[in-house]
Amino acid sequence: MTNSGQMLTEMYISVIFLVLTLINIDAAIITRHDESECNIDPQIVSDIASYKNVTQTIMDEIKNKGLGQRMFEQFVAFLDKFGARPSGTERLEKAIDHMINLTRTHGVTDVTTEEVDAPHWVRGHESVSMISPREKNIAVIGLGSSVSTPKEGITAEAIVVQSFQELDQKANEDIKGKIVVYDVPYISYGETVQYRSQGASKAAKKGGIASLVRSITPFSIYSPHTGAQYYDAKVSKIPAAAITHEDADLLNRLQNQGEKIILKIKMFSTFDMKKSRNTIIDVKGNDDPDKVVIVSGHIDSWDVGQGAMDDGGGMIISWLAPIALHHLNLRPRRTLRAILWTAEEPGLIGAQAYLNKHINELNNIDFVMESDEGTFKPRGLTVAGSKEAQCLIVEVLKLFSPIDNLKESDYPGSDINLIINKGVPGASLMNDNERYFWFHHSEGDTLNVLNETDVIECAAFWTAASYVIADMKEDIPRKSKAV
Numbered sequence: 396m397t398n399s400g401q402m403l404t405e406m407y408i409s410v411i412f413l414v415l416t417l418i419n420i421d422a423a424i425i426t427r428h429d430e431s432e433c434n435i436d437p438q439i440v441s442d443i444a445s446y447k448n449v450t451q452t453i454m455d456e457i458k459n460k461g462l463g464q465r466m467f468e469q470f471v472a473f474l475d476k477f478g479a480r481p482s483g484t485e486r487l488e489k490a491i492d493h494m495i496n497l498t499r500t501h502g503v504t505d506v507t508t509e510e511v512d513a514p515h516w517v518r519g520h521e522s523v524s525m526i527s528p529r530e531k532n533i534a535v536i537g538l539g540s541s542v543s544t545p546k547e548g549i550t551a552e553a554i555v556v557q558s559f560q561e562l563d564q565k566a567n568e569d570i571k572g573k574i575v576v577y578d579v580p581y582i583s584y585g586e587t588v589q590y591r592s593q594g595a596s597k598a599a600k601k602g603g604i605a606s607l608v609r610s611i612t613p614f615s616i617y618s619p620h621t622g623a624q625y626y627d628a629k630v631s632k633i634p635a636a637a638i639t640h641e642d643a644d645l646l647n648r649l650q651n652q653g654e655k656i657i658l659k660i661k662m663f664s665t666f667d668m669k670k671s672r673n674t675i676i677d678v679k680g681n682d683d684p685d686k687v688v689i690v691s692g693h694i695d696s697w698d699v700g701q702g703a704m705d706d707g708g709g710m711i712i713s714w715l716a717p718i719a720l721h722h723l724n725l726r727p728r729r730t731l732r733a734i735l736w737t738a739e740e741p742g743l744i745g746a747q748a749y750l751n752k753h754i755n756e757l758n759n760i761d762f763v764m765e766s767d768e769g770t771f772k773p774r775g776l777t778v779a780g781s782k783e784a785q786c787l788i789v790e791v792l793k794l795f796s797p798i799d800n801l802k803e804s805d806y807p808g809s810d811i812n813l814i815i816n817k818g819v820p821g822a823s824l825m826n827d828n829e830r831y832f833w834f835h836h837s838e839g840d841t842l843n844v845l846n847e848t849d850v851i852e853c854a855a856f857w858t859a860a861s862y863v864i865a866d867m868k869e870d871i872p873r874k875s876k877a878v
């Protein structure tokens with residue numbers, strides 16, 4: 396790791412911890428917003444209701460007149476051509492160029508990019524085997540930014556814990572020189588992901604020499620799932636990887652049966668910094684071009700699978716919004732801006748770069764939207780913002796019944812949380828994503844997970860909803876502490 400890379404990574408740690416621990420992605424519970432507390436001017440209500448026809452036109456163009464189908468074909472070709480698109484790689488940059496060219500072939504020319512310093516972590520050979528009490532190969536996937544083992548690997552006794560509390564209660568001598576295995580049952584992504592993101596440093600603090608975490612997924616067919624992890628600058632960096640539910644549970648049982656477990660871990664990786672780009676596609680506003688409504692998804696992915704679900708789907712439906720408006724010759728009052736974030740996976744790096752660059756323009760961001768939790772059957776929006784903002788979005792959603800559910804959340808997304816944290820209202824796409832984490836960050840995140848009809852329906856809803864918000868007379872009100 397270079398010095399500047401290290402500093403950059405450390406700079407983001409606090410923000411990332413906040414976002415990762417508060418990420419609100421368990422949209423299985425769909426709640427309807429309580430409208431009884433809303434008291435909106437009837438004029439505004441009727442203004443929003445007047446968008447019924449145009450939303451039908453937009454959705455019809457995408458769902459029934461071929462635009463959505465064309466988008467999906469181009470999406471499939473994109474996924475098959477580029478596959479996984481990890482931060483810092485040439486392949487990601489080629490994928491970005493591809494999307495820029497595709498945008499232009501649709502006649503949309505207002506495309507710009509903003510440079511981002513992107514972490515470039517590359518995994519090499521990785522293997523884990525159990526030596527004792529019996530020989531067994533253990534499927535493994537290194538966690539992002541993990542350091543390598545020595546060339547000959549690490550062979551040591553393993554100790555299994557089921558929580559940080561259990562780790563804390565152990566004496567340092569019990570952990571020192573051992574491989575710490577976190578066999579933590581999945582509760583929710585938000586609650587359980589801390590074992591992936593912080594497990595290595597917590598183990599190292601007590602003298603652990605490597606860290607293995609049970610994959611953060613509710614379901615496993617022997618699938619290891621990767622993801623970001625962050626080293627505490629004050630403790631030594633130890634190799635960190637994920638193993639399957641099946642093996643983590645096996646190791647735990649063996650320990651409970653009184654067996655001494657010896658594991659051998661070999662992991663190699665490199666790290667440096669590269670240049671990447673956020674891609675910005677605008678349909679400039681008719682009346683108030685400086686005011687912006689953002690729709691977004693991230694174009695990078697982990698280095699496994701095809702990044703089809705995370706976040707190919709969110710990226711492509713956000714990309715389609717300006718394309719569809721252009722096809723329909725619609726220009727909203729405010730600027731509609733699609734952003735294809737780069738380097739989300741190593742820790743919201745693209746979004747942080749955007750925020751830094753546009754920090755003095757936050758008052759001009761009317762609403763910020765993101766789809767990074769799946770593009771399964773759309774259900775509505777998960778919204779952050781004042782009561783008044785929620786009430787206005789309820790009116791917008793009435794245009795899309797039955798896609799009209801609203802769930803309130805202070806942190807509805809991942810990339811956009813950085814902007815929302817500054818007081819800007821925003822929303823993420825609520826969809827039937829109960830199975831999202833089955834495939835997340837694994838070889839299973841391929842096109843096979845997606846359903847064409849659902850993705851097209853998401854795109855239709857996403858474009859039409861963002862158009863209404865960008866065009867309606869009222870700005871989305873902010874909380875009084877707003878920037």
Ligand SMILES: [Zn+2]
Nearest residue numbers: 705706739767
């Ligand atoms: Zn994602």
